[in-house]
Amino acid sequence: MDDLAAVILAAGRGTRMRSSLPKVLHTVCGKPMVSHVVDAVRAVHSGRLVVVASPESDALRQCAGDSAEFVVQAQPRGTADALLQAENLLRDRAAQVMVLCGDTPLILSSSLSRLLERHQATGATVTLLTSDSVPPEGLGRIVRDGSGRVVDVVEDADAGERESAIAEVNAGVYLFRAEWLWPALRELSPSATGEYYLTNLIKMASGAGLGVESVGSEGALEILGVNTRVQLAQAEQAMRQRILTNWMLAGVTIVDPATTYIEAEVTVGQDTTVYPNTTLAGRTRVGERCALGPGSMIYDSVIGDGCKIIASMLEGAHLDASVEVGPFSHLRPGTVIEEEVHIGNYAEVKNSRVGRGTKMGHFSYVGDADVGHDVNIGAGAITCNFDGVNKNRTVIGDNAFIGSDTMLVAPVRVGARSSTGAGSVVTRDVPPDSLVVGAPARAVRKKRAPEQTE
Ligand code: UD1
Ligand code: MG
Numbered sequence: 166m167d168d169l170a171a172v173i174l175a176a177g178r179g180t181r182m183r184s185s186l187p188k189v190l191h192t193v194c195g196k197p198m199v200s201h202v203v204d205a206v207r208a209v210h211s212g213r214l215v216v217v218a219s220p221e222s223d224a225l226r227q228c229a230g231d232s233a234e235f236v237v238q239a240q241p242r243g244t245a246d247a248l249l250q251a252e253n254l255l256r257d258r259a260a261q262v263m264v265l266c267g268d269t270p271l272i273l274s275s276s277l278s279r280l281l282e283r284h285q286a287t288g289a290t291v292t293l294l295t296s297d298s299v300p301p302e303g304l305g306r307i308v309r310d311g312s313g314r315v316v317d318v319v320e321d322a323d324a325g326e327r328e329s330a331i332a333e334v335n336a337g338v339y340l341f342r343a344e345w346l347w348p349a350l351r352e353l354s355p356s357a358t359g360e361y362y363l364t365n366l367i368k369m370a371s372g373a374g375l376g377v378e379s380v381g382s383e384g385a386l387e388i389l390g391v392n393t394r395v396q397l398a399q400a401e402q403a404m405r406q407r408i409l410t411n412w413m414l415a416g417v418t419i420v421d422p423a424t425t426y427i428e429a430e431v432t433v434g435q436d437t438t439v440y441p442n443t444t445l446a447g448r449t450r451v452g453e454r455c456a457l458g459p460g461s462m463i464y465d466s467v468i469g470d471g472c473k474i475i476a477s478m479l480e481g482a483h484l485d486a487s488v489e490v491g492p493f494s495h496l497r498p499g500t501v502i503e504e505e506v507h508i509g510n511y512a513e514v515k516n517s518r519v520g521r522g523t524k525m526g527h528f529s530y531v532g533d534a535d536v537g538h539d540v541n542i543g544a545g546a547i548t549c550n551f552d553g554v555n556k557n558r559t560v561i562g563d564n565a566f567i568g569s570d571t572m573l574v575a576p577v578r579v580g581a582r583s584s585t586g587a588g589s590v591v592t593r594d595v596p597p598d599s600l601v602v603g604a605p606a607r608a609v610r611k612k613r614a615p616e617q618t619e
């Protein structure tokens with residue numbers, strides 16, 4: 166629809182969450198609830214999108230994307246008052262207005278499409294989305310007349326015995342004919358609590374003999390509105406299942422969906438296998454044919470094709486193809502691991518580049534370092550990168566051999582093809598092709614060139 170504008174109501178206090186964070190910023194599968202709603206809208210509508218925000222919600226602006234416009238609702242005086250804040254931006258500029266709540270993260274764009282189709286096809290004044298597959302507690306009940314037409318929405322708090330028994334509820338997603346909407350909003354009277362209910366527009370429209378249409382939502386729980394942390398957990402579980410199902414259908418093996426957590430923004434390549442107790446979070450991107458877990462936690466990391474990560478934690482790390490990590494290792498932010506590196510158990514790498522084919526099998530720490538290709542880092546070898554005041558860099562040349570338990574006291578360089586003896590404490594730069602031993606380490610001899618060895 167060219168003449169459509171969308172409005173997301175997101176200025177409520179969210180009192181029932183008992184939180185200092187605005188409700189719609191609480192995350193579901195790692196993404197703020199309101200961002201889920203924005204994405205569903207953006208899948209069907211590229212035009213104007215207005216978010217109604219509370220005065221203190223700067224963080225909300227980041228979640229809604231650059232293309233959204235913002236209006237502030239000074240006081241949370243109800244959903245009708247919230248929508249009214251968008252009037253100045255939209256009156257005479259959009260013929261149809263789609264309204265959504267920022268607290269329904271599971272809403273599907275396919276339902277929005279069907280809502281748009283029905284609204285267009287019938288020429289209704291209001292079309293609303295309903296569901297009979299969520300627990301109705303706390304939601305507005307849909308009241309229909311003898312011929313099945315929607316005549317009212319009764320809020321849970323105001324529902325008598327008969328209305329409470331109604332299973333069909335209001336999703337909080339509507340399409341309105343704008344010409345009727347804006348003046349009608351101004352005619353509403355406050356409810357008993359002093360709030361202006363958007364839902365009272367339904368009775369008003371139907372009472373005036375105007376067309377009120379409805380569309381049933383598709384998925385179970387799709388319209389779940391999150392008002393409490395109990396519902397937040399329900400939304401999380403439903404979204405998690407949806408994400409896992411999508412990845413399985415896209416060719417990812419998930420051995421145990423019950424213990425696998427993949428956040429909304431993560432991508433996973435085909436024929437990757439995710440083993441139990443594994444979390445993929447943040448902006449993580451995983452390549453094809455990887456084996457992740459069991460027991461891995463991977464945050465904001467990029468993982469190339471064919472990597473194997475067993476029982477390890479990655480944060481802000483970048484791995485090229487065919488890297489092996491774990492069990493029980495930790496790659497921290499700023500880590501870049503090139504192809505075919507092997508990082509075994511109890512290793513930690515931070516803010517370092519590790520070159521192709523390097524091996525770091527056991528109990529090592531590499532921090533603030535540039536490690537060349539085909540280096541061997543012996544068991545227990547570490548970079549002493551912190552002198553108590555500054556972090557200093559260590560540079561290890563290609564094909565170097567760092568003996569077990571070596572302490573590389575940064576800033577320090579170990580030249581290409583050099584070796585350090587077991588237990589050496591390297592405080593001075595080691596030239597290429599040398600062997601140093603001891604504490605402090607001193608050169609023993611130039612290494613013989615390979616052609617001289619027997
Ligand atoms: C609302 C509906 C209910 C529906 C349910 C669906 C009303 C009166 N009731 O109830 O029929 O079943 O959603 O989830 O509309 N908001 C504002 N400003 C306000 C109040 C709310 O922006 O002053 C925003 C909230 O941030 C939220 C949305 O509007 O995103 C809905 O508000 P909420 O208080 O959650 O309404 P419900 O009680 O869930
Ligand atoms: Mg709600």
